[in-house]
Amino acid sequence: xxxxxxxxxxxxxxxxxxxxxxxxxxxxxxxxxxxxxxxxxxxxxxxxxxxxxxxxxxxxxxxxxxxxxxxxxxxxxxxxxxxxxxxxxxxxxxxxxxxxxxxxxxxxxxxxxxxxxxxxxxxxxxxxxxxxxxxxxxxxxxxxxxxxxxxxxxxxxxxxxxxxxxxxxxxxxxxxxxxxxxxxxxxxxxxxxxxxxxxxxxxxxxxxxxxxxxxxxxxxxxxxxxxxxxxxxxxxxxxxxxxxxxxxxxxxxxxxxxxxxxxxxxxxxxxxxxxxxxxxxxxxxxxxxxxxxxxxxxxxxxxxxxxxxxxxxxxxxxxxxxxxxxxxxxxxxxxxxxxxxxxxxxxxxxxxxxxxxxxxxxxxxxxxxxxxxxxxxxxxxxxxxxxxxxxxxxxxxxxxxxxxxxxxxxxxxxxxxxxxxxxxxxxxxxxxxxxxxxxxxxxxxxxxxxxx
Amino acid sequence: xxxxxxxxxxxxxxxxxxxxxxxxxxxxxxxxxxxxxxxxxxxxxxxxxxxxxxxxxxxxxxxxxxxxxxxxxxxxxxxxxxxxxxxxxxxxxxxxxxxxxxxxxxxxxxxxxxxxxxxxxxxxxxxxxxxxxxxxxxxxxxxxxxxxxxxxxxxxxxxxxxxxxxxxxxxxxxxxxxxxxxxxxxxxxxxxxxxxxxxxxxxxxxxxxxxxxxxxxxxxxxxxxxxxxxxxxxxxxxxxxxxxxxxxxxxxxxxxxxxxxxxxxxxxxxxxxxxxxxxxxxxxxxxxxxxxxxxxxxxxxxxxxxxxxxxxxxxxxxxxxxxxxxxxxxxxxxxxxxxxxxxxxxxxxxxxxxxxxxxxxxxxxxxxxxxxxxxxxxxxxxxxxxxxxxxxxxxxxxxxxxxxxxxxxxxxxxxxxxxxxxxxxxxxxxxxxxxxxxxxxxxxxxxxxxxxxxxxxxxxxxxxxxxxxxxxxxxxxxxxxxxx
Numbered sequence: 001x002x003x004x005x006x007x008x009x010x011x012x013x014x015x016x017x018x019x020x021x022x023x024x025x026x027x028x029x030x031x032x033x034x035x036x037x038x039x040x041x042x043x044x045x046x047x048x049x050x051x052x053x054x055x056x057x058x059x060x061x062x063x064x065x066x067x068x069x070x071x072x073x074x075x076x077x078x079x080x081x082x083x084x085x086x087x088x089x090x091x092x093x094x095x096x097x098x099x100x101x102x103x104x105x106x107x108x109x110x111x112x113x114x115x116x117x118x119x120x121x122x123x124x125x126x127x128x129x130x131x132x133x134x135x136x137x138x139x140x141x142x143x144x145x146x147x148x149x150x151x152x153x154x155x156x157x158x159x160x161x162x163x164x165x166x167x168x169x170x171x172x173x174x175x176x177x178x179x180x181x182x183x184x185x186x187x188x189x190x191x192x193x194x195x196x197x198x199x200x201x202x203x204x205x206x207x208x209x210x211x212x213x214x215x216x217x218x219x220x221x222x223x224x225x226x227x228x229x230x231x232x233x234x235x236x237x238x239x240x241x242x243x244x245x246x247x248x249x250x251x252x253x254x255x256x257x258x259x260x261x262x263x264x265x266x267x268x269x270x271x272x273x274x275x276x277x278x279x280x281x282x283x284x285x286x287x288x289x290x291x292x293x294x295x296x297x298x299x300x301x302x303x304x305x306x307x308x309x310x311x312x313x314x315x316x317x318x319x320x321x322x323x324x325x326x327x328x329x330x331x332x333x334x335x336x337x338x339x340x341x342x343x344x345x346x347x348x349x350x351x352x353x354x355x356x357x358x359x360x361x362x363x364x365x366x367x368x369x370x371x372x373x374x375x376x377x378x379x380x381x382x383x384x385x386x387x388x389x390x391x392x393x394x395x396x397x398x399x400x401x402x403x404x405x406x407x408x409x410x411x412x413x414x415x416x417x418x419x420x421x422x423x424x425x426x427x428x429x430x431x432x433x434x435x436x437x438x439x440x441x442x443x444x445x446x447x448x449x450x451x452x
Numbered sequence: 453x454x455x456x457x458x459x460x461x462x463x464x465x466x467x468x469x470x471x472x473x474x475x476x477x478x479x480x481x482x483x484x485x486x487x488x489x490x491x492x493x494x495x496x497x498x499x500x501x502x503x504x505x506x507x508x509x510x511x512x513x514x515x516x517x518x519x520x521x522x523x524x525x526x527x528x529x530x531x532x533x534x535x536x537x538x539x540x541x542x543x544x545x546x547x548x549x550x551x552x553x554x555x556x557x558x559x560x561x562x563x564x565x566x567x568x569x570x571x572x573x574x575x576x577x578x579x580x581x582x583x584x585x586x587x588x589x590x591x592x593x594x595x596x597x598x599x600x601x602x603x604x605x606x607x608x609x610x611x612x613x614x615x616x617x618x619x620x621x622x623x624x625x626x627x628x629x630x631x632x633x634x635x636x637x638x639x640x641x642x643x644x645x646x647x648x649x650x651x652x653x654x655x656x657x658x659x660x661x662x663x664x665x666x667x668x669x670x671x672x673x674x675x676x677x678x679x680x681x682x683x684x685x686x687x688x689x690x691x692x693x694x695x696x697x698x699x700x701x702x703x704x705x706x707x708x709x710x711x712x713x714x715x716x717x718x719x720x721x722x723x724x725x726x727x728x729x730x731x732x733x734x735x736x737x738x739x740x741x742x743x744x745x746x747x748x749x750x751x752x753x754x755x756x757x758x759x760x761x762x763x764x765x766x767x768x769x770x771x772x773x774x775x776x777x778x779x780x781x782x783x784x785x786x787x788x789x790x791x792x793x794x795x796x797x798x799x800x801x802x803x804x805x806x807x808x809x810x811x812x813x814x815x816x817x818x819x820x821x822x823x824x825x826x827x828x829x830x831x832x833x834x835x836x837x838x839x840x841x842x843x844x845x846x847x848x849x850x851x852x853x854x855x856x857x858x859x860x861x862x863x864x865x866x867x868x869x870x871x872x873x874x875x876x877x878x879x880x881x882x883x884x885x886x887x888x889x890x891x892x893x894x895x896x897x898x899x900x901x902x903x904x905x906x907x908x909x910x911x912x913x914x915x916x917x918x919x920x921x922x923x924x925x926x927x928x929x930x931x932x933x934x935x936x
Contacts, residue, residue, distance in 0.1 A: 002795055003528050003721075004802045005883040014809040014884055017816075023801045026808050027701050029670045029827050034702045038797055041570045045792025048532050055786060058556030059541030062549070069546045072773055079470045081501055083538070089515025090508035093529050095860075096727040101915040102517075102855045104453070105510035106726035112457055115932035119491040125931050128727070131582035134773040165773030172745070172769035173589070176596065176629035220484050248478070250486050266773075273538075276557050277547030277774025278582070279729035291929060297727065302925035305910075309453040310917035314925040320585070320623035321866075325632045330623035333583035333717070333732075337725030347457050347500045351489035353471030363476035385480055406550045415548050434472050 002045060065410030066440055068368075070389045070431025071216070072133065072163050073277065074269045076244065076357060077435050078341075079348050082271045086341045096297075096333070100312040101304075106336065107311035110299040113343040120246055120346070121239075121263045122253030123285035128297040128313075129339040130331065133266025134169035136282025137210065137240055139295045139329055140264035141174055143286075144208035144236040146293050146328070147261075153207040153234075155180040159193040161215035162240065164420040179207075188423075191219035191382035191391065198229060208236040211260070213252070214245060217429065218365070218389025219382055227256030236261040243283065243342075244269040245387045247354035248362065252285075262286045271345030272338050281335035281342065292318060295329030357434045361388035364432035364441060371445040372430070377452045381427055389431040391417065391424065394452070398426050404451035411447055453917070454510075457503050458933045461493040470497065491935050510916045511726070512860045518886050522831045522863035522875025523618065523666055525696045525718035527803075530790065533721060533783040542782060547774040551757060557778065558756035562749040564785040565733075571796065572692075572712060573705025574735035578744040580776035584693060587713025587732030588624035588660075593768040594711055594736065594743040595658045595687045596628050601743075601766065608657040608685070614643050616667050616867040621660040621691060630657055637869060641669040641823045643677060652684035662691040663707065664698065664829030666867045667822065668807070668875065678708025687711065687739070692732075695719045696879070697804055697830035700797030704735075711736045719799070720784035731780035742766040747775060802880035803830035806887060810878050813891045818898065822870050831877035833870050839898070840872045843905040847872040850897055852919065853911035857893040 006014075011023070020026060027035070046054070067075050086092065090105060097103030097110075110128045117126040130136035141156050156174075158167055160183050171181060182201075187194045192215065209230040213221050223239075230237045239252035239260035246252070252260035268280035286294060292315060300314035320327040349357065365388040372378050372392055381391035394401060398416040405413040414430040421427060432441065478485075495503075512519065519526035537543070542557055551558075565577040581587035592611070599605040610633045611625035622632040635647045643661070659681050663671045671677070681688055690704040690712030696719045704712045716722050717730035724730070736744060746767045747758040761767055788796065807828045814834060815821050822833035836847050851861030851874070863875040878887055901908050912918065 001798055001802075002791055003530060003881050004798055005881070006802060006805075010884040011805070014805055018805075018808045018812050020808075023805050026801075026804045026827055029672055030698070030702050031672065031675065034675070034706055036573075036701065036703060036706065039570055039700050039793040042567050042788065042793040042796065045795045046789055048530075048790065051786055051789050052532065052536060054789065055536040055560075056539060058560060059536075059539035061556035062541040062545050062554055064545070064549055064553050067544075067546050067549070069548045071548055073547050075544070075546065077470075079497075081497060085501070085504045085508070087534055088505070088508045090511040090513045091726055092534065092723045093514035093526075094511045094726045095519065095521055095524055095526060095724045097511075099512070099851070099855065099861050100920050101852065101912050101917055102512040102860060103510075103726075104916045105507040108454065108456070108507055108510075109504070109726075111931070112933070115456075115458065116490075116492055118932045119935075122490075125929075131586060131729075131777075132772055132774075135582070135586070135771065163773055165770060168770040169773060172593065172771060173627075175593070175769075176627070220480065222483075224483065246486070247490065248480075248486060249484055251490070254487075273543040273779075274546050275537075275543050276545045276549075276554070276778040277776070278772065279777040279779050281729075288929070291931070298931055300925035300928065301930040302921045302928065304918040304920050306918055308917055310920045311453075312920050312922055312925045314922065314931075315929075317926075319619075321619035323623075324619045325622035325626040327619070327623040327626070330585045330589060330620050330627050331583075332585045332620050333724075333728040333730040335582075335725075335729045336727030337723075337729060340726065343457075344500060344504055347493050347495060347503070348467050348470050348497060349492075350466055350494050351492045352466060352494075354492070355489065356471040356473075356475060359476045359478055360472040360474070362478060362480070366477075366479050385484060387480075402550060403552075406553060410553070412546060412549050412553070 064412050067412040068414050068430050069412050071415035073274055074433055075435055076269055076433050078271050082341050082344045085344050086337055107299050109340050109343055111311050113339045116346045117283050121285045122251035124288035125291045126285040127294045129334040130282030132280045132282045134166040136264040136284050137166055138170045138173035140238045140262045143293050148207045152205040155206045157182055157184050157209040159184050161186040161217055162212045163216045190384035191217040192221050192384050202233050206235045208238050210238045212240040214387040217391050218386045220385040223255040231258050239263040240265040244358050248358035267342050270342035279338055281338035296331050360434035364436050368432050368441045375449045391427050391429055393425050393427045398428050409447045456933050457493045460495055465494045467497040517860050519860040520862045520876045520878050522877040523693050527879035528881035529721055529723040533786050536786050537779050537782045555756055558749050560785045562756050567788050572735040573703030575738050576741045576744050577735045578748050579733045579781050580745050580771050581732040582777050583730040584715045584732040585620040587734045588620055589627055590734045590745050591689050591711045592624050592628045594740045597743040597768050610655045611657055612651050612659040615869050616665050641667040656684045656686040658687040658689055660689040662694055664694050668828050668832040669823055669826045674707045699800040701800050711740050716780055716784040721787035722780050722783040729777045731777040743768050745771050799880050806878040807832055810887050817895045833873050833875050835870050836872040843901050845901050845905050845908050849908050853897050853908045855912040856914045859890055
């Protein structure tokens with residue numbers, strides 16, 4: 001029996017110890033009319049070899065060529081060490097480290113993770129991870145509302161240039177909290193959040209402003225100006241940053257005069273495979289004074305009874321298994337293994353390695369944008385500063401162009417903005433990372449020119 | 453404690469082959485740029501490998517230790533799941549890749565939806581929730597959306613939850629603004645029906661139940677409970693944490709539930725990863741179909757396509773920017789294909805056999821079983837109330853002593869209504885010999901308590917650290933290495 005080690009004689013002995021004649025007798029307390037006899041519509045089991053063949057066929061079906069899509073999930077090179085180490089059974093098949101003495105490995109990794117995220121973001125405290133960027137941002141909004149001294153502050157300002165998927169998740173998760181989620185338009189010239197549009201919210205009951213850096217269009221927001229404006233109006237600033245970009249860009253803790261209050265976003269660029277959307281992980285950091293309002297797990301350093309240092313899950317009075325209905329969040333399982341991968345990734349690359357990944361991704365984007373804009377029928381959409389994504393537009397529907405690129409070359413050409421931002425016409429969001437060589441960039445330009 | 457990776461850092465040491473070698477021109481104005489590089493370790497690749505390999509060795513895990521953690525289903529995670537989910541067509545596939553190059557993965561997801569419908573007895577499944585609690589949130593949101601669609605969400609403000617429930621249940625209900633009404637459990641482990649009858653009314657939005665419950669017994673009056681709640685206009689939520697116990701034997705959809713979540717990381721063999729990622733799909737009956745979170749995978753002819761808000765205007769919306777923890781769904785899909793229908797039924801059977809066997813063995817050896825007159829599900833409770841009274845040892849002490857013998861402690865102090873308890877879940881993948889060895893050690897600890905209780909109170913002694921000071925951790929709030 002697959003994965004069940006019992007021999008016939010084991011089963012006999014066990015049943016006799018229990019004092020029943022058959023395994024089925026152990027289900028006698030379930031009302032008879034509810035019992036089912038086996039599962040229909042599920043195929044018979046397969047051998048490991050057969051399943052491997054089936055899955056290899058399915059995976060081969062989805063093999064694509066060059067990928068220039070970003071839009072919240074980024075193809076960075078993942079060093080072999082990352083995936084090897086997180087595949088070790090001791091990390092992979094451990095539970096949440098509630099038994100601290102038998103979980104010092106995971107606990108120390110998470111403490112190191114928290115330390116690295118704090119240094120990267122220049123914030124005081126990090127939790128042990130959330131599900132993903134979108135849910136982390138939604139929880140950060142709920143946290144800001146709890147923290148805000150003005151109980152009437154129920155308005156949240158979300159840039160239109162924030163990932164559309166994130167805005168949808170925020171809507172779902174905050175629905176029962178009676179918040180006004182107001183969308184702040186972007187400046188059609190730069191693609192950045194419009195300061196003019198923000199002015200009407202001065203001295204209103206606003207709890208938080210979300211600032212995405214870079215924003216969904218890849219444009220760089222003037223984070224200092226936005227942060228200072230928010231703080232002057234007693235509005236919390238929630239930063240939503242790409243952690244790889246943060247190796248190069250001003251850290252949220254240094255935005256404006258006081259820095260962002262909470263930072264929440266997706267950690268996927270730090271060593272998590274694209275994997276068709278997940279598992280990734282959400283990060284969340286804040287200032288020390290807000291630590292007790294953080295959702296999720298936190299690892300703290302302490303000592304054992306001999307005074308030797310060690311690590312435990314701490315401030316658990318915030319969490320669902322202690323506080324139940326009064327917890328800061330219902331989150332229990334998080335994405336610990338992906339945070340472990342990020343810790344190993346950051347250790348391997350260090351500050352300089354990450355800066356180079358960011359700089360190369362950025363330089364590739366500048367170079368590709370220049371090349372693409374030389375093609376007839378390709379237009380620039382924004383003129384602001386960018387990190388590693390940019391928007392271009394065409395005279396023809398984007399869907400046709402992407403489909404032709406994929407069918408002819410296997411190239412995934414970018415994210416079609418038509419549905420989410422119809423006002424931008426036939427617009428495409430293109431991303432480059434350090435994984436693209438100069439030849440790849442030329443190839444893409446040639447392919448695009450060909451299909452146009 | 454192993455030195456922190458930061459403390460192994462040497463200025464200007466790098467693992468340069470891992471990052472682009474050339475430095476590139478940056479066309480970004482100075483005001484956007486970082487002034488000081490982040491304080492990250494500067495270490496070689498070998499140092500990283502050694503550091504994290506050594507740290508991993510400080511963990512107990514299913515791959516290394518018996519891990520009978522109640523309600524967590526720490527069963528064997530077949531290595532082939534990891535292996536196949538890492539195939540490049542899956543692992544390097546961008547979530548916004550075009551549909552015609554995503555048919556392989558979508559087919560797996562579609563078939564998984566279909567299998568989960570069959571296993572749960574429900575009519576619709578959305579895979580998108582990222583973990584059990586996220587699935588609970590989705591379930592509660594659907595219950596809210598249902599009442600909203602009928603215009604009585606303003607009056608239906610209460611969620612009924614038995615006192616034995618997982619902490620996530622009341623926390624999830626509260627995330628959607630429900631007030632929680634707790635109902636008691638009877639001495640035999642079943643829900644107090646009389647208390648339930650008094651609790652329901654026009655204010656009832658629903659009830660959240662785990663069955664078999666966290667007490668390790670099947671709720672025998674489930675049909676009566678369903679009727680009482682439905683008659684009051686409420687809906688029934690099934691917490692799927694204990695699905696492992698009943699796979700192929702009885703289905704939540706048939707018991708009268710309206711909505712549930714599954715923990716793919718419990719019942720379907722995907723690893724727990726030191727706390728995640730999990731995956732918590734939700735399943736619903738016909739009543740709640742329009743409210744499922746999106747996206748869902750649909751089949752149109754031979755094509756696998758997304759159903760989105762355009763198709764389902766009443767959906768509770770998105771829970772993830774993309775589609776949830778697809779890699780975990782894929783592992784669960786592979787697990788189901790390996791086991792097949794018959795294998796899944798065996799999961800329920802042998803997890804139940806193992807639990808009942810261990811229960812009887814421990815009972816014969818003088819342990820106090822919380823519900824001695826009941827059959828166990830895939831888990832059961834013993835209580836050390838007596839040992840606590842006589843010798844001053846706690847369930848926590850005994851759990852820590854188990855670590856010294858190489859066994860992970862069972863779940864302690866949960867459920868909250870049984871004092872000094874262990875919730876023990878051996879799972880189907882453990883052999884009789886391993887279970888016997890565990891019973892042997894637990895019996896030995898019982899002897900140790902009688903001879904030298906201090907030994908047990910001082911446990912563990914063989915772990916990398918001794919008993920840790922939780923109070924100091926909460927007081928010091930040392931959550932990061934400060935660089936000094």
